[in-house]
Amino acid sequence: MSFTSRPSSAPPAAAGAPPVTVAAPLARDVIDWSVYTGQFAAVDFVEIKARVSGYLTEIHFTDGQMVTKGDLLFVIDPRPYENAVAAARAKLDQTQGTREFTKRQLSRAGDLHRKDFVAESTLDQRTEESRGAGANVEAARAALRDAELNLQFTRITAPVSGRISARQVSIGNLVSGGPNIPSPTLLTTIVSQDPIYFTFDMPEADYLAQSGRARAGQAGAQALLGNTAVIRLMNETGWPHEGRLDFVDNQIDRNTGTIRARVVLANPDRSLTSGAFGKVRLAASGSYQALMVPDTAIVTDQSRKLLMTVKDGAVIPKPVKLGPLQDGLRVVQDGLAADDQVVINGLMRARPGAKVTPQPGTIKTESGQ
Secondary structure (H helix, E strand, C coil): CEEEECCCCCCCCCCCCCEEEEECCEEEEECCEEEEEEEEEECCEEEEECCCCEEEEEECCCCCCEECCCCEEEEECCHHHHHHHHHHHHHHHHHHHHHHHHHHHHHHHHHHHHCCCCCHHHHHHHHHHHHHHHHHHHHHHHHHHHHHHHHHCCEEECCCCEEECCCCCCCCCEECCCCCCCCCCEEEEEECCCCEEEEEEEEHHHHHHHHHHHHHCCCCCCCCCCCEEEEEECCCCCCCEEEEEEEECCCCCCCCCEEEEEEEECCCCCCCCCCCEEEEEEECCCCEEEEEEEHHHEEEECCEEEEEEEECCEEEEEEEEEEEEECCEEEEEECCCCCCCEEEECHHHCCCCCECEEEEEEEECCCCC
16 A cells, blocks of 8 residues: 655645645455465375284385375284285195095096985985085185285385474384274374365354355356365565365354364465464455545545545545455445545545645555556
């Protein structure tokens, strides 16, 4: 916001009238915005825990480094599980041999039964033995798959890409894991970096207003999901980060009267960190033309807001209804005309009804427009 003055070409006021700088309000197309405080959160957060028990023998990362999905992170001593795989494979071979033997026995019994050399009960017995041998093979095959899976679990890889935390266990420690372990050993955590979420709580009134505008098809209104949102960190100016609203919760919190919403945005340079706080801005109206004045030109009279204007060399106060601050200037929603001459400098000398010497000036936004 800035203003300048230049020599007045207006007729001089009464002798001794103090000079003030006046300017017509700035007319601009604006959009009303709603600003909310929220927090960044990782799209993926994974706790890396042991899935089998054993001694930790290898660590393949540096604390805090970026890892890619599939990277090897830890190795648990695989030798006991290699032995288990060998034993399960031998058991499978044994049961397969038994199944082949029972098949041959069943075939012989069938031939002899057709010649009435074997009783019906013997044939039934050979049939059940063959069926049982087949079931034993399937059980042995499942046991082998389980042993091979446990062997794979001794090599722990990154399930997602992201930044890894510090290791929680050192090499040589015994870690616990498996289906019968209620609390497997936590080894580390990984959080994804790009993209990233920004979650915030929207008041019920704002949510209903946004939804109502979308249903009514108001100019510039959209359904909430897919709306563009701009974000900044607490130490930033302007709105350098842009994302889109991709989630609105399915109910309003009855305790707080707010509804949870979420923005997803790209984070290629990883400047946004999960857990950091920031602010998000959403459009609360369509584009409309408004009159704007500097905040320093506004006078407070008890509960009213006034602007001092000059007409025929006399100060005339005007009660106004104010809107949001945009680009360094305050939107005036009601009470001001486009051709009013607003006092923008010298307010201490502008008393209601007093004579002043107006000097023309200009009102500019922070961007100089």
